[in-house]
Amino acid sequence: MPKLRSTAAVFTTMSALAATSILTGPSVAEPFSPAPCALHRSEAHHSEGVDTWNPDYTRPTGALHAVMIFLSFPDATPHTRPAELAADHFPATSRFFEQASYGRFTLRPHALAHWLRMPQRSTAYAMRRDWSADNRAAYLRDAFAVADKEVDFARYDVVYFVADPDAPGVDSDATKVVNLDTPVHVDGTDVRRVVTVFEKHPPDRLVLAHETGHVFDLPDLYHRPVDGKGDWDTYVGDWDLMGSQFGLSPDLFAWHKWKLGWLDPRQVVCVRGAGPTRLTLEPLAAGPGIPAQGTAGAPAFGLGHGAKLAVVRTGADSVLAVEARGPAGNDHAGCRQGVLVYRVHGSAASGAGPVEVVDAHPDTEACWENSVYPPLADAPVALGESFTVPGEGVKVEAEGRTASGAWTVKITPGVTG
Secondary structure, eight states: OOOSOOSOOOBOOGGGOOEESOOOOOSOOEEOOOOTTOOOOOSSTTOOOOSEEOTTSOOOOEEEEEEEEEEEOTTOOOSSOHHHHHHHHTTHHHHHHHHHTTTSEEEEEEEEEEEEEOSSOGGGGOOOTTOOHHHHHHHHHHHHHHHTTTOOGGGOSEEEEEEOTTSTTOOGGGOEEEEEEEEEEETTEEEEEEEEEOOOSSOOTTHHHHHHHHHTTOOOOSOOOTTSOSOSOTTTTTSOTTTOTTOSSOSOOHHHHHHHTOSOGGGEEEEOSSSOEEEEEOBTTOBTTBOEEOTTSSEEOSOSSSOOEEEEEEETTEEEEEEEEOSSGGGTTOSOOEEEEEEEETTOOTTSOSEEEEOSOTTOOOOTTTOSSHHHHTOSBOTTOEEEETTTTEEEEEEEEOTTSOEEEEEESSOOO
16 A cells, blocks of 8 residues: 655644534536526535535545545454455445446545544544534544544545444444534645544445435435434435435436536436427436336446436425336336435525425325335335326326336326326
8 A cells, every 4th residue: 555645744734623514605606507497506505506606615526635544542453454445445435436327436445454542532533423613623633633643635536434343432333424614724735524434344235325415415315303313304205315325226326426527418307398398218217338227127228318307496405306216226226116206495495394205195104124215115106107296286107118228207287286
């Protein structure tokens, strides 16, 4: 393993470090999508607006480099090697993004080969899910100080601080992305956010992919009960990684792929007018080199460049999104296939329901043995079915399948009764 640091660095801002999980949008944004159905990006944390890109975040296109730094503590001797912990997350995390982006984004990990010793005992940092700002800032201050001796942060786009999972003070529920009110200026670069990893060995499935999604401005899609009890997955169920890393169909929604720049403008269809619109939607996960399940049960190739997303405006800050989901790519373990409908709210903040899946079968559930939320596991409109979205008067019909495995769909706004 080559050394990760090439030159000495000057670290000047740790005394002013402030950590928070909420950032407001910047005053200047990069133009992104001019489509008439594109929601405006709001000041909400991780807004689902797609008309501009928030320049405070790195856009995940091309190749980005991530550094994994392993932290041990004076009150514990690690039982695992850094290479083992790196293997817990890679290549699975890179593979997820490679497939989700249709090859447009590659995440390249660079893992330190040894442990770096933190100055305080693990219990001194009081790690937990709702971590206090002071304890979190102390942890990051010490982590940057010990890592700066060996890591040239200017070489990396993503930073993972991975704690010894066997240290007594390490709480796996504390894994999260920390956004910084004041970026840490180190090695001539500003570090605006850090993924703090406290996972057990082996970790939760796809947990690092979920946290990395926040680095790219994707919101949490789960519902957190007020008392911490009850279902967390009532908003989107299995249908997006940002809802649950345990989902059976965890590929990112087509809306998110549009936001991240992984869909071309021609792959998004804006449905307008009161009359019916017929279109062909490729399965979301199918792309170049990734098969879609054909109508006869055999893999069908040749997909990847057609329409992936249909959008119907329902208000100044809301849309209905329509996409086809099936057992391919990141969705290979999916429970049901069909045409999935969901609501998107541009001004709803992360964790406040920015996306809500619409259940086409509200009286039934499916895959109760392994779905994160069985009532939504059978949410898609199945082949030959029609469904009118409650409260919106938009009718969605899954009319058929093409020889390549794409779905032929009819969408009719303005349906009453």
